[in-house]
Amino acid sequence: MKENTMSNLTIDAERLWDSLMETARIGATPDGGIARLTLSEDDRRVRDWLRARCDALGLSMTVDEAGNMFATRPGARPDLPAIAMGSHLDTQPTGGKFDGVLGVLAGLEVLRTLDAAGYRTEAPLMLVNWTNEEGSRFSPAMLGSGIWAGVYSREYGDGRADARGDTFGASLDxxxxxxxARAGAVRFGAMFELHIEQGPILEAEGVEIGVVQGIQGMRWFDLTMTGTAAHTGSTPMGMRRNALLGMARVIEGIDRIAKAHPDAVGTIGFLEIGPNSHNVIPGEVRATIDLRHPSDAVLDRMQAEVEELVRDAAEAVGLTHRLEQISRTAPVVFDAECIASVRTGARAAGYSTRDIISGAGHDAAHAAAVAPTTMIFVPCKDGLSHNPAESTEPAECAAGAQVLLEAVLDYDRRMAEARKGAAA
Structure with missing residues (x-):
């Protein structure tokens, strides 16, 4: 193999697109989307697909106790820590073809390109597939990377249950x-995660690459409001304990609280009504609350306001309630050196850039607590994601993969030079 020298390497855009479309058939839905839930049979199939492609490249595969997959390509200097690329292969129930999977398959394409050119980096390179990034089957989101980073214990992860009562641990087995491998035993020296923006900014501004500076903080809560299930025809209005009415007050209040704080967002995205019958007053309603902002201090104020909102809504309708925080991710500021490599990579590839903050949570948030990390964004049509209509053009996917390649090579060169200088 050639040693690490400056090379004009270009990813194979058609091969990358073909891989995206091939994996899109695993868990495909009639409306053109993907429903590939974490630890489902389709998740197993796409993991097997990835493992086979890694085996074909001669990569060394390690899977940890949370199901996170790490495939390593040796470098010229085994004393250097690996540079990781990757994202996730699980989707929402109404997912698209690019969320998460682009980051994994672009990392695979980088490794294929280097292999075809006989190009050896100084540091080892690693491809990562994180488990349960979406959190749509097992809450909280980013569970696999959270267990890897020590945010959650293996026992906590194993015990998380889906709506049918199946647990994460049993499903993984x-x-x-x-x-x-013990979660956290596999380490790397830096990580680059390519992702679609999942928002409208890049497309609206006609910018090709988002240089991600960080991720806003996120807090998730499970809320259960309990009243009394009773007959709709025989229970007077003044004697009802309607759990849905209390939840309706909370839903409106979450919207009001988020709008009162600039740059904040607040959402109830999941609602479960019991017994959910035409002629029964709802006796119990479950919901998730999602609060996000770039500042922890603002999130503290929002959380206090939500807690007060829930108490007042329950008291007004005569309900009991349980509000449990199930996930708390602090705002993340990405590594300056990794960001510099993305800028260098985009400049080398000839793409326009703008700095951007991620509104969505990503595994990079947990990775950043352990190693230097950053992200690269490409546009998606109308900013749409978590939707079967999610769309990113082949040229946009190729642009992101090319910048990923250039950024990793730049970081590899600079890390090797820094270690050489330190040794001298």
Missing amino acids: RIGYRGE
């Missing part, structure tokens, strides 16, 4: 992706 069932599909055969419980690895032997």
Whole structure:
């Protein structure tokens, strides 16, 4: 193999697109989307697909006890820590073809390009597929990377249950992706995660690459409001304990609280009504609350306001309630050196850029607590994501993969030079 020298390397855009479309058939839905939920049979199939492609490249695969997959390509200097690329392969129930999977397959394409050119980096390179990024089946989101980073214990993760009562641990064992490596035992020296923006800014401004500076903070809550299920025809209005009425007050209040804080967003995205019958007053309603802002101090104020809102809504309708925080991710500021490599990579590839903050949570948030990390964004049509209509053009996917390649090579060169200088 050629040693690490400056090379004009270009990713194979057609091969990348073909891989995206091939994996899109695993868990495909009639409306053109993907429903590939974490630790489902389709998740196993796409993991097997990835493992086979990594084996074809001669990569060393390690799977940890949370099901996170790490495929490593040796570098010229095994004393250097690996540079990681990756994202996730699970989707929302109404997912699209690019959210998460683009970051994994672009990392695979980088490794394929280097392999075809016989190009050896100084540091090892690593491809990562994180488990349960979406959180749509097992809450909280980013569970696999959270267990890897020590945010959650293996026991906590194993005990998380889906709506049918199946647990994360049992499902992981069932599909055969419980690895032997302890969570956190596999380490890397830096990570680059390519992702679609999942928002409208890049497309609206006609910018090709988003240089991600960080991720806004995120807090998730489970809320249960409990009243009395009773007959709709025989229970007077003044004697009802309607759990849905209390939740309606909360839903409106979440919207009001978020709008009162600039740059904040607040959402109830999941609602479960019991018994959910035409002629029964709802006796119990479950919901999730999602609060996000770039400042922890603002999130503290929002959380206090939400807690007061829930108490007041329950008291007004005569309900009991349980509000449980299930996830808390602090705002993340990405590594300056990694960001510099993305800028260098985009400039080398000839793409326009703008700095951007991620509004969505990503595994990079947990990775950044352990190693230097950043992200690269490409546009998506109308800013749409978590939707079967999610769309990113082949040229946009190729642009992101090319910048990923250039950024990783730049970081590899600079890390090797820094280590050489320190040794001298």
